[in-house]
Structures are given as structure tokens and as C-alpha cells.
Amino acid sequence: MAKKKLLLLAHKLLSAMLSLLFNNGGRNNSNKQQPPLSNQAAAAPPPSPPGDGGPSRHPVVHRGVLPPAPAPAPARRATLVVDVDAALLRSGGDDLFPYFMLVALEAGGFLRGLALLLLYPLLRLVVGLRGAAGVRAMAAWLMEDVAAEAFDALRAAVAAGEAVCVTAMPRVMVEGFLREYLGVEAVVAPEMKVLWGFYTGLMEDADHKVAVATAMAAEEGKEVVGFAGSPEFLQHPLARCCKEIFLVSSDDEKRRWRPLPRDKYPKPMVFHDGRLAFRPTAADTLAMFAWLPFGAALGAARLVVALAVPYRYSTPLLAATGMSWRLKGGRPALPSGGRGQLFVCNHRTLIDPVYVSVALDRQVRAVSYSLSRLSELISPIGRTVRLTRDRSSDGAVMARLLDRGDLVVVCPEGTTCREPYLLRFSPLFAELSDDVVPVGIAVETSMFYATTAGGLKCFDPLYYMVNPRMCYTVQFLDKVDTSPVRSGASPSTDMANLVQRKMGNALGYGCTMLTRKDKYLMLAGNDGIVRSTDEKTAAAAGCGAATAGKKKDKSTEKKN
Secondary structure, eight states, X not given: OHHHHHHHHHHXXXXXXXXXXXXXXXXXXXXXXXXXXXXXXXXXXOOOOOOSSSOOSSOEEEESOOOOOOOOTTSSEEEEEEEIIIIIBTTOTTOOHHHHHHHXXXXXXXXXXXXXXXXXXXXXXXXXXXXXXXXXXXXXXXXXXXXXXXXXXXXXXXXXXXXXXXXXXXXXXXXHHHHHHHOXXXXXXXXXXXXXXXXXXXXXXXXXXXXXXXXXHTOTTEEEEEEESSGGGGGSGGGGGOSXXXXXXXXXXXXXXXXXXXXXXXXXXXXXXXXXXXOOOHHHHHHHXXXXXXXXXXXXXXXXXXXXXXXXXXXXXXXXXXXXXXXXXXXXXXXXXXXOEEEEEOOSXXXXXXXXXXXXXXXXXXXXXXXXXXXXXXXXXXXXXXXXXXXXXXXXXXHHHHHTTXXXXXXTTOSOOOSSEEOOOOGGGGGTOSEEEEEEEEEEESSBOSOOSSSOGGGHHHHHHHOXXXXXXXXXXXXEEOHHHHTTSSOHHHHHHHHHHHHHHHHTOEEBOOOHHHHHHHHTSSOOOOOOHHHHHHHHHHHHHHHHHOOOOOTTOBOO
């Protein structure tokens, strides 16, 4: 028996390793469409008499069906009690490990993640994961794990009345997501104990939350319906408030549930942080730790090849190691003399200009607002020209480069965005040249993201190099005539919006009015500007006051 278990574990580890090595889409593959759920499942309603005018202690249980959409308010007051872990999420209540691993890795680092992985067998044997268990990194993964069928039922309940969510995950991990993205009224979850300002990982039941939610659900005139994915929900105190409970506990039914399409998200998921580009199940996390020593050696070898070997030879060598790129469409005609050419590209990672240079097979000059010394040292295209965020001086610097005949690459978004959206384009580029070449950039990684807002940005290129497989896609678009801006016939902002729309259409990305400052205020609590030592002290107070006193939410604002 022990030998059989070891063989099974080895098989799972090999499968996870192969998945990470050859899956070039990372977490984006989780959005594949699946057959829709059939609503013809048989119901088994064993009616029980209600109590003395209060909530029924023996609700009618319908098995294998979703709750029907309630009548719109104020036709009736309805409350839907949802079992988040086993009913709302497609993974089910027995697979909460990835969310705890996300927090351990993103908030605590690799050592804490390794400790959790080593303790995982003990947790499974002793207490399971329903009661055990980077919050910023979780929202994107939670949204991708939401079942479309369960989401429709929950949103209908929120529109007609209210929803109360029940979960075994710590409240601090999920409450913000459930309230902000799904609009639930109350969250019943265990509290995580705090010692000296740090979360200990020890849990305590939220009895007061249960009492408040029970009182809310039991108000006179309300029709309370439960939606669960496990029979364990029937033992929860809130289950006694329900008149009916819809129990979808069949694994076969859940496997047919579809992931929630991105266009149905209550609000666009534009920003999220964290390094992991895969869902860290126990097997995939074990595969990651097994890969890291080989990945570090392979990353060093890739870096040596990129720095020492010419493009025409390094490209096939790096592609053989899994570090590939592709050119979509053709190359633009380059100026043979005189003034240089300005390339405007969206910003996915710090090494975007490198792949523009590789695609052109020409050296380019990249301009950037901030770059670490380490990133400059390992750059194969030479020293990056630093900008100061002063409009006149930055414009003069780029104009001198163009007058000298250089090929200049600029990213007018001002910061990276890893989701399929484009941030607002700064219009300065439209004032520097009579024409620009828009460049669409797409990046696929299988294990790590090469961007961060709250972490150490100097490690971004190294995380990219360590991936088992990754691919850059470069697409040169038709030149855009920007001479009307230089002649004063057109505003530079309109030209920037035009270039953004052309690039968004080519890439299939949404165009937003969000900026670098919005991103960093949301993810890191600062304005994203790297200041010199002399400026930091003076700016600290102002930055803190702006973050505390001004909360922006322009995620859904689109350009006309």
C-alpha cells in the first residue's frame, strides 16, 4: 500500500512538472470554456414542517440544482446564504490549499511556502484544509475560480435582495473580494488571531459574525434560501434559517461548471500583484520547488548567452532552452539616414525594449523613468536613458536622441500592466516626431511574472529568466502620422488616445484611463515614483496623506 501511494505521488509530481514546463499560458489557461451545466438534475425535496412561525429548523433540501433567480426587489425580500468554498468556487471546499500557498509565498517568501508544503501531508491527515489556511494576489485567482453558474445565482440574489457568504477561509483573506467584487452584505468566516501586529495562522470562530448574520437572515418577511456544495453546510447555524437549501454536491456536476468569462466580471481585473503565474496546488508547488535549482542555473546560462552572443545566433540557442519570441506581421521600414524613428509600445516587463531590438535586429535606445542598477548591468542593449518626469527636459532628451538618428523605444503607459488592458498613454511622444511606429507587446510565462509593484523590481528580469518556458510576441503596426500635433492642428492627447486605441484593437486589449499612480496606490500604497535620497523624507508625509485621504476607483472608466 505504501509503495502504491509513493508511485501515485510520483505520478502527480511528474504530471505537474510537465504541465509547468509545457504550459505556456500560465493561469490564463484556466479560462477555457467547458460545456454548460445542465439544469435538469433531479431534485429531492423532503418537506419538513416549519417551526412556530420562526425560521425552519428542517429546510427543504433540493439536491443537484441551482437556486432559481429570485423576483426583483421590492416584490419580495430575499436572502441567499452561499457556501463560498464548496458552491461558489469551482475547485470545491477540499482544495483551498492554493489560496493559503499564495499568501505564504507572496507575503512570506519561499521559505514560508516551503514550510507550508512540507506540513501539507500532516494537515491533510490531521485536520484537513477547510479549517486551516499577499491578499492582493488572491483576488485575481479567486475571480478565475468562480463558477459562472454559481455567480449568476449570486448576482441575481444581490440584485433582488442580499447575500450572506459562509467560508472556512480566514475573513481577512476573502472579505474584501466578496464585498468589493460580488457585492455581498455579510461574510461569516473564522478570524485569524493577531499577536504583536502579526497574523499567527491560528483561527478562532467568528461567533458574533454568525449571530449578526443569523439575525439579518431571520428578519420578519424575508425568504431565506441556502446554496451549498457540501452536505457539511447543513450543520452550519445559518442553515437553520433557510426555508430551502439547494445542494449541488456531485463532483460530476461541478466538473461541468464553466469558469466565469472575463467580460462578466463585476469590475475589470486590471491590477494585481504577486510573482506566481500558475495556480499553486500542492503538486504544482512541489514541482516549482523542484525546478528552482535547475531554473537558477538555466537562467544564468540564458543571461550569458543573451549578453555575449549576437541576436542572430542567440535567438535559436535561447529558443532551445524554452526562451522564445515570435514576430507577428512584418518589420517596418527603417530610416536610412537623418532623423531616427520613434517606437511606441505597451509595457509588459522591463525587457520590452530588448525584444523590440531583437525583432528589428538593430540596436535601440530605451528611455525609462526608473531602472535598477542590476537591470542596467544585465541589459543586452546597453545603457538605458533615464527620464526625470519633467515634461520639458524629458522631451528635450528624447528629441536629441531622434536628431542623432537613434531608434528610440518609449512606453507611454509609464508602468507595466500584466492583464489584457492598456493604461492611459502619456501624450509627450506625439510631440516629438512627425510619425511613430506603434508596437504591440504580449508576454506569456509559465511559472513567474516578471513584474511587481510591492516587491523588489531589480529581480524582475531574473524571475523572467528562471521560467521553464516563456514567449514574447512583437507586432509592429502601421506608422501613425503625428505631424498634426507638431503643427498645432491636433491636441497631443487626442493623438495619444488614437495610438492607444489602434494598439488595443490589434492586441485585443481594453483601453482604460487608469495611470501608473492608480496602480501603485492600489497595490503598494504609494505613487510609484522612485525618488532620490534627498527627496524621500520630504515626500513621505505628502504621499501618506494622499493615500489615506483620497481613494480612487476608475477601473471601469473607458475612453470614448
